[in-house]
Amino acid sequence: MDRETRRFWFSLLNKERRANKLQNNGKLHQKITSELVATLRPEFRSELIQINLFGSRILCLAGPDSDLDIYVDIDNSSTIYSLTVTDKVLHEEEVITKALQNNRSMWAFLKKSGGKCPVIVVRHKNSNVQCDINFTNSLTYGQNKLVIYIFELQPVARLMVIYLRGWAEKHQIKSVFRSHLLVLMVIFFLQVRGYLPSVFQLQRGINPDIGPWITTFCKLKLSDFKMMKIPLNADQTHKKLAEFFSYYSTFNFSRIICPYLGREVWRSKLKYSMPQRCRQFVGQKIFANSPVAMQDLVHLAFNKGASIQQSDLDGFLQKCRSETYGFFNL
Structure with a gap:
């Protein structure tokens, strides 16, 4: 090292x-x-x-x-x-x-x-x-319990968010890219890369408990999804952060960051990618009119990225590109 x-x-x-x-x-x-x-x-x-x-x-x-x-x-x-x-x-x-x-x-x-x-x-x-x-x-409180469980499944996720909180503060973007957004972005990145299951998989077979939304989940193991824990060491954590910056530096933000499905979704196709129980709430307009569309973990009609302006996004992308170069060249 x-x-x-x-x-x-x-x-x-x-x-x-x-x-x-x-x-x-x-x-x-x-x-x-x-x-x-x-x-x-x-x-x-x-x-x-x-x-x-x-x-x-x-x-x-x-x-x-x-x-x-x-x-x-x-x-x-x-x-x-x-x-x-x-x-x-x-x-x-x-x-x-x-x-x-x-x-x-x-x-x-x-x-x-x-x-x-x-x-x-x-x-x-x-x-x-x-x-x-x-x-x-109580949806946010329920989501909090889900995030704690996801961090237990893949502990490197929490270390990545801790690093990114400091990174956002250093680059003076903390007021826009706040902790709850970084949590969603890290979880989604690890899902796309095959290190975490989707929220849909964790909630399979569970009935809604608050309106059309589900805040509970099944406590399964990564091995149930044929996934492995990422080793908690300097090299692996450093590597995953480098991959995080690389992934988001080229992310197509006309798509939705969708941890519920664990994959990128076109905005126009989101409604009919959702369960029947909540399609009437997940209208296209909710996710169409902002530069960043980032779906909440459990409140599937809530765009957590709605407050991010285009100038904020441009600055974030530029910083991700710089960090990608810096991390891979350490």
Whole structure:
């Protein structure tokens, strides 16, 4: 192993250890969870408040400044799916916001964002950790569990995302190519190369549990798909990152990044490539009007790449081409 490869590997392992430490901070997570329950329970007068943590901290991808994503399930509403914001959601948003604002010893209210999936942003004062609280959409939490399992199947995927998070920050594209997009891109790349099964294969025979969507999956082994684990070492991780940059530097973005099928799909053909249960939701317009079409793992009518502008994509492609040359010539 030459000096540059050793430097790459030791730096990556240090970032991994830091992410593991944040993920394993059970006392902090328990404190935030218990204080949030204590804040909300008097308002809803219900024992049925469940706090579920997800996001980069739970996926072991986080850096020191990473937020903590929280899904609050009130009255077992996690299986409810709606295309619009209901009066119940608006009421819950108001009640949760006021409860947090009134408990200034524990929480500093920062903001709230609207849309189909409202998020309330606060800072937990004791730890200084920013918390993004979602209370209407359990799909992201379900997807998080699927990603954890995929990382267990092919651990090099997590190392690749950890590296790419730092790479995106270094090149000042982190605000556009955020962690959840890099996760999808890495999973899709490994699927196309034959190292991971498709989401469809992992969900075969399972019924929808939230509207038309499936958030659960079968816990199978790579050997069930005649696939092998990629060795976790410097050479193999370095090689897979080089191949990642090479793949996306020439990717035809008129096609869809589709982890559900694990293969590239033309935008015009996506709807009829999907299961019958969700074709009415997967309209062509959702994926047609943006430079990047990147389908969510479980919410198959959601284009996760919709916010990426053409200038962002052009810059990303240029950086991928540069990295392809640099990685293959180390």
